[in-house]
Amino acid sequence: MFDASVWGQADLEFMQHGAVNLFWRRALLDDARQALEALSYDVQLIDCEQGWSSFQTQMSSLLRWDEQFGYSPWNGNLDALNDGLSGYPFPSSNKAALALVGFHSLVRNDRRSSGVVLDLLEYHSRQFLLFSKRLIVLVQTDDNRFVPPLVGGRTPQWNREEWMNKNRGL
Structure with a gap:
């Protein structure tokens, strides 16, 4: 659980190493969503399980x-x-x-494009900061060995609870 009293505000923790944060366990992602909602974040969920076509439709609606x-x-x-x-x-x-x-479903279908999506999200998150806007990206994958390409010149980090390999079943 992302406890603000221990680590400070959850949003600052998630922005510490860049906007893109990795999650293996869905329950931890749900905890992170709740922590951000408690800080008045508008949290939008995109289900990537159905592949690129569904992802495109959901992103079209969101944007x-x-x-x-x-x-x-x-x-x-x-x-x-x-x-x-x-x-x-x-x-x-x-x-x-x-x-x-x-x-992981997007990565499995098109590794390069999925990496570009994360890179674009990281880029725009930094751009939004110039206008006092925060965009945090929470990425859940069933691949506990997932190593995405560099996004914004840095490697996305696993969340605090799953940062160590042993906490992702490795």
């Missing part, structure tokens, strides 16, 4: 693709996703989190 670009859904073009993320729909609190559940 209000039709409103931004006049067509829908997002067609999977990663340059277009980059443009779409610049219009991320922040709530009035300017604090948002995106939880990608089952990310």
